[in-house]
Amino acid sequence: MHAVRGMLQNRFWCKVVKTKFDILVAICDEDIVGKEIEIEKGFKVVANERFYKERLINESEALKLMQEATVGNLLGEKIVSLAIEKSIISPESVILIGGIPHAQFVKV
Known part of the structure; x- marks a missing residue:
């Protein structure tokens, strides 16, 4: 959550x-x-470190990466x-895995 946008x-x-x-x-x-x-x-299932854990990023970096990606x-x-907020995916594309939201996207 944001205490003040950009600070936290x-x-x-x-x-x-x-x-x-x-x-x-x-x-x-x-x-x-x-x-x-x-x-x-x-x-x-495990949120595998080898699959996700390469670099720690903030929201603006995440947004830029999602916009540039062809697969997410x-x-x-x-x-x-x-x-969802930035219209990269639609809410209908979200599934829950053990109660945790998960989505994939492909741009063609």
Whole structure:
């Protein structure tokens, strides 16, 4: 949350993978990386550090990366809310994984 816009921003872990044709960004709320998420009783997934944890970024950097990306993977309340607020994704594209918002996008 913002105490004063720009002074206390949300932070995210991100990883960027560039290929010949695409730029993939994986962005996750800072506090989710490495945590186990229970999907069903006895079945858990982990917000994998190798997938998300390359660089710690702020909201403006996250927005720039999402705008430049051709493929995106977003995990967490804060990053998904930012993507919806900035019209990068629609609310209908969001699913919940163990109660945590998740969305993917592809630009063609």
